[in-house]
Amino acid sequence: MSTAMDGSVTGAMVQAPAVRMEAVYKHYGDFTALNQIDLKVARGEKIVVCGPSGSGKSTLIRCINHIEKHDEGLIYVNGVELDHQRKNIDAIRRDTGMVFQSFNLFPHMTVLENCILAPMTVNGMSEAEAKDLAMHFLTKVRIPDQAEKFPGQLSGGQQQRVAIARALCMQPKIMLFDEPTSALDPEMVKEVLETMKKLAEEGMTMMCVTHEMGFAREVADRIVFMNEGKVVEQAAPEEFFKHPKSERARTFLDQIIH
């Protein structure tokens, strides 16, 4: 089986892509934040979404698990349509783990309580099962010893790893990251990127909005470059960094790569 640049899969077994967006628009009043987005992400693919501030990167990610509602076009997650009647929203949310810049942990709950909440309330797991699962993922992100602490007692990097573990506890098929390291002190960035890299190596489908171009080079199968609500170009990292096609991508890369 092989993956084409547009995210389609060729070979014996044809599966629906992890994400398919067709002519997607998102408007805020008169402002068009997403302007005719056509994008496919194959299962197992790692996509880095980059582009200037305000280009629509967060909006794109947020539309995929319906934190934002797209206005026009079609979005499918693992072949299931994200319909405006919201019939499939719960299933799609379960399939898409989301990690935000600001961690979004409940401050009054311990790390473990943060991690077991959704598996128990949404997936109907018993407390014992949910705790086992949470400890498994807290071990994976290398902070099992922090399980009884409150988020405020942890470093930013540790809080973000809790957020990743919490998302993994829902056993998602796709992980969506929205600038997961941009609120962190520089020394914390590496540990979060290492965690993400490990997930990538294990075959997780990932879409990451990030300015971490070293991570993009190393981990991404494809870079999606956005400007003014559009996907302006997409290419494998070596191609994108060496030969960006658009003037806007060249300027962007000049600004962020020193």
Ligand SMILES: Nc1ncnc2c1ncn2[C@@H]1O[C@H](COP(=O)(O)OP(=O)(O)OP(=O)(O)O)[C@@H](O)[C@H]1O
């Ligand atoms: N809730 C909202 N109401 C109105 N405008 C919004 C809203 N959310 C986003 N926008 C606008 O949509 C545009 C795209 O925003 P978005 O956050 O997706 O950009 P971005 O590329 O992720 O930017 P950044 O890199 O600065 O986070 C911006 O101009 C932003 O001001």
